[in-house]
Amino acid sequence: MNRLLISVQSKLRPAKTTGKREPCWHISITRAMKNIYVLYLIFVFGCLLLSLSLTHLRGPFKQSAANTCECGKSTLDPMDTKFTPNDENSPQFVYLIQGASMHAIQGLNATPNREIIWLTFRDRTGDIYFPNSTHGEGRNRLLTEAIDRAAERKDGGYLYYVFLDDDVELVSVNFANISWRTDLPENPYDRFEEFLLDYEPAVGYPRPITFHTGPNSTVGLSYNFDAIINAFHRHTLSFLLPYITDLDHVSWWFAQWFIMHTSAAFYNSYRIFTHVVHMKNPRLHWHNKLKGAYTDSSNFSIPRDYYRTWFDKNKRVNTVKWGSASLLTTFNRPPMYLLMKGRPMEKNNMEYRVSTRFITTVFNTSHPSVQRIIQWRNIPM
Numbered sequence: 001m002n003r004l005l006i007s008v009q010s011k012l013r014p015a016k017t018t019g020k021r022e023p024c025w026h027i028s029i030t031r032a033m034k035n036i037y038v039l040y041l042i043f044v045f046g047c048l049l050l051s052l053s054l055t056h057l058r059g060p061f062k063q064s065a066a067n068t069c070e071c072g073k074s075t076l077d078p079m080d081t082k083f084t085p086n087d088e089n090s091p092q093f094v095y096l097i098q099g100a101s102m103h104a105i106q107g108l109n110a111t112p113n114r115e116i117i118w119l120t121f122r123d124r125t126g127d128i129y130f131p132n133s134t135h136g137e138g139r140n141r142l143l144t145e146a147i148d149r150a151a152e153r154k155d156g157g158y159l160y161y162v163f164l165d166d167d168v169e170l171v172s173v174n175f176a177n178i179s180w181r182t183d184l185p186e187n188p189y190d191r192f193e194e195f196l197l198d199y200e201p202a203v204g205y206p207r208p209i210t211f212h213t214g215p216n217s218t219v220g221l222s223y224n225f226d227a228i229i230n231a232f233h234r235h236t237l238s239f240l241l242p243y244i245t246d247l248d249h250v251s252w253w254f255a256q257w258f259i260m261h262t263s264a265a266f267y268n269s270y271r272i273f274t275h276v277v278h279m280k281n282p283r284l285h286w287h288n289k290l291k292g293a294y295t296d297s298s299n300f301s302i303p304r305d306y307y308r309t310w311f312d313k314n315k316r317v318n319t320v321k322w323g324s325a326s327l328l329t330t331f332n333r334p335p336m337y338l339l340m341k342g343r344p345m346e347k348n349n350m351e352y353r354v355s356t357r358f359i360t361t362v363f364n365t366s367h368p369s370v371q372r373i374i375q376w377r378n379i380p381m
């Protein structure tokens with residue numbers, strides 16, 4: 001049995017009442033009023049999800065069989081603010097890289113705290129060979145491998161699942177005016193890990209090189225983030241992963257759209273980037289020979305319309321401000337790529353796990369993709 005997966009959906013303890021927790025709903029209303037309607041909806045959706053999840057954490061809740069934890073003592077206490085592996089030799093980070101064939105990546109080496117797994121699709125030089133796979137399928141295969149390895153451990157597994165494209169380039173940039181520490185390592189991967197450990201974002205990534213505005217705070221937040229390198233906190237495996245590859249035949253970009261959109265909805269203030277590490281990749285889909293290898297529609301109404309089918313239009317949830325409402329109404333506008341205002345937050349005692357109860361309350365549990373997520377949370381892999 002996979003302890004990791006069981007743990008992901010099993011702990012529904014009352015939240016600590018003394019802990020600092022973002023008054024999510026209030027912030028969403030005041031900020032969103034200043035923004036355009038679509039962003040407002042995204043905020044509201046996120047806050048609905050979070051407040052509902054929190055309600056569940058606090059409320060008396062008869063656990064279903066699926067929610068019953070049989071894994072005994074686990075280190076996955078939701079209120080643990082910092083992760084401490086049982087075994088000092090167990091890495092906290094697993095880097096999941098895919099490319100045509102394995103090669104060195106500047107600055108990135110395995111360390112006692114960093115495990116690296118390669119998937120290759122042109123030759124067998126990697127740990128996993130997966131020819132003719134899409135970007136999303138390859139990442140999911142890597143994820144399965146990482147979870148298998150995590151299940152071998154007795155401490156709940158890795159803290160972060162870090163997905164990378166093999167042409168990733170990270171650069172450390174020193175902004176003394178906004179850096180949260182003066183002792184950051186020069187190596188960009190070491191530095192990125194310090195960022196992850198200090199902030200514990202739900203989804204963390206380096207600053208995209210394409211951002212032209214100067215940093216105005218230590219960390220930032222944006223709706224659109226490239227998949228070049230994304231680090232997922234293990235508790236986000238409760239819903240955000242695996243990648244949704246259902247529409248890969250239409251566009252290989254949609255899998256990342258789902259990641260971005262679900263991240264905005266579930267983890268608005270906790271999907272953050274650091275300014276002191278920049279990310280770029282030289283191999284651009286637009287002007288190289290990869291063009292044509294994948295279908296690449298950029299009509300993001302398609303994944304949005306598809307996502308709408310996951311919701312049950314008859315299911316309503318109690319919201320703080322609006323009473324009973326269907327979350328389906330949050331998908332009426334086109335998806336947009338905008339820097340979304342928000343206040344990036346440290347994790348503190350925020351709960352990143354999405355409960356089974358929440359999923360069955362909001363989504364259409366007859367939908368094959370929703371069933372797949374519920375399965376993913378239960379099946380020993």
Ligand SMILES: *[C@@H]1O[C@H](CO)[C@@H](O)[C@H](O)[C@H]1NC(C)=O
Nearest residue numbers: 121122123129130131132133
């Ligand atoms: C991959 O796809 C190509 C082109 O369709 C095909 O010729 C080849 O046999 C496939 N390789 C594998 C291992 O499936």
Ligand SMILES: *[C@@H]1O[C@H](CO)[C@@H](O)[C@H](O)[C@H]1NC(C)=O
Nearest residue numbers: 175177178213214215216217
């Ligand atoms: C920090 O320094 C950078 C580079 O000089 C600059 O672009 C940015 O505006 C500064 N940020 C603040 C908050 O002063």
Ligand SMILES: *[C@@H]1O[C@H](CO)[C@@H](O)[C@H](O)[C@H]1NC(C)=O
Nearest residue numbers: 213215216217339340341342
């Ligand atoms: C910081 O800069 C971002 C991007 O330019 C902007 O969206 C955000 O509102 C700014 N935040 C503050 C506090 O000025």
Ligand SMILES: *[C@@H]1O[C@H](CO)[C@@H](O)[C@H](O)[C@H]1NC(C)=O
Nearest residue numbers: 298299300301302303305306
């Ligand atoms: C984008 O997709 C939507 C939904 O499938 C469709 O109605 C619309 O016509 C498409 N837009 C373009 C520009 O192709």
Ligand SMILES: *[C@@H]1O[C@H](CO)[C@@H](O)[C@H](O)[C@H]1NC(C)=O
Nearest residue numbers: 311312313314364366367368
């Ligand atoms: C739930 O999903 C199933 C399968 O996709 C579909 O047939 C059904 O109409 C959906 N129900 C609602 C209420 O959306």
